[in-house]
Amino acid sequence: MEVPLPGLPERVTIYEVGPRDGLQNEKAVVPVEVKAEFVARLAGAGLRTIETTSFVHPKWVPQLADAEDLLAALPPSGGAPRPVLVPNERGLDRALANGVTEIAIFGSATETFARRNLNRTVDESIAMFEPVVARARAEGLWVRAYVSMVCGDPWEGDVPIEQVVSVSSRLMDLGCSQLSLGDTIGVGTPGQVTALIEAHVAAGIGTDRLAVHFHDTYGQALANTLAALRAGVTTVDASAGGLGGCPYAESATGNLATEDLVWMLNGLGIDTGVDLAKLAATSQWMAGRLGRPSPSRVVQALAPP
Template identity: 70%
Template sequence: MSALELGLPMKVADGELPERVTIWEVGPRDGLQNEKNIVDLAVKLEFLDRLATAGLTVLEATSMVSPKWVPQLADAEELLARLEQRAGVRYPVLVPNERGLARALESGVTDIAVFASATETFAARNLNNTVDGQFAMFEPVVRQALQAGMRVRGYVSMCWGDPWEGAVDPAAVGAVGRRLLDLGCAQVSLGDTIGVATPAHVAAVLAEFPSLENIAVHFHDTYGQALSNTLAALRLGVTCVDSSAGGLGGCPYAKSATGNLATEDLVWMLDGLGIEHGVDLGALAQTSAWLAGELGRQSPSRVVRALTG
């Protein structure tokens, strides 16, 4: 039973919320990369196919990172070669550097994403660079990708909190995000990597951008704030939200991290607000329940458990 079937109010107030939201599904990449046990390629392919069948139109398929650092995604080329892409569905791939871009081009990828940090410590630990220096690493990636006709997205990590530096200055996030847009990124996704954001802090960071037309949000649910943070972003004009089917994923930098915002939980909320999204919640929940079985554990998504338990 959906929120609509329960007879709940469908709009908070005219003009407060967008009519439609694009869900950027990160489960196949950001979700599965955190799995310790290698997931069979056939399972990954079926997962992507089921997600497309459920109506999701943006599926982040994999990442062209070194297999040494992320063994789970060592099968990226084979996955892309065997993937039966659906008409009307985009399959972005995360690209960390020029070598990764070359691999993406060889695999026929048309959508890529690059990854930046808003804080010095995370840039040093994760990118072996500085906040300013990281741009020298992916500026040529963005330039070459645009020349090849690719669509490029930029991720900014540690936008609301850093496990070493604490609270992050919104101005620092704005500076990195705007620089990515200036490079030619069609969209920038702001990530709450350790899940510490609250709605007021969300508003403070989003205020750093003159327009939210090309801004997406990516919340982790460590402190149970992902949905409330998403609602705050929607009220301010954000129309693209990252989420992970079944709440797949996690954060290695916070012991209590519980993973990404679950796509099913997001869809339930959007239904209750009367916001269009194009996703079949029942099919999606069944997909996440199936994958949880393949992974040998229960889905952390409350909506998945409610609908399939």
């Protein structure tokens, strides 16, 4: 039943991360043909923005070593955004050579994760991103910045809000168009999420430039999403079937499942443009290719008997 609540947006943009963030942790390499069909099925279900892959060195994320092959295998997007993750200038060179028009960089709010994920301090990582963003903008690319560990870090514990905002501001000052706040290990709760967003707005990063990226480690992803929507955010990251984690943070379990998000938004009367039945069927299909059931509760509920 559709029952709207006051104070929520009429429409939410879902930023689908399944093909990149969802698959990057898979130990068995998924064939490029399966990845291409996954992206095509997601688009067919109505998801417009789909983060497809990453131009990271294959040594670090072997699952995404086929980035060029995957992009070559995809049909034209018809203008729909197909961002790719770009860690450095070499990655940007590859993105430009393959006609990519939207990229994302991936920063950290904490020093420990910056070293583990990028082998750099926070300052060094921002210095690395500076020419990437400048060149990308000069080439007319849209640039997103991720900031990870915004609610907590497995090595450093609670992360002060002012520390997150400081890193966020430095990333946005490089010239990025959008900032995705990532609760990488899923420890955040709604009050913390609300405070984070309010602090970013107070620092001059409005909700029109913010997105949220929640993991469901403690079962809080949907509650945190609702808090973010109440605070004015209208872009939500999610992964079809709840796939994914983070290869450099073992406590980071699966992403918020896109189906679970769409079910909640449908019930609130919020438009997403997504066909839930087609999306759930896509995740069931991918679960079969991966050899295990989807962790998404909605996918499980809608699965044929």
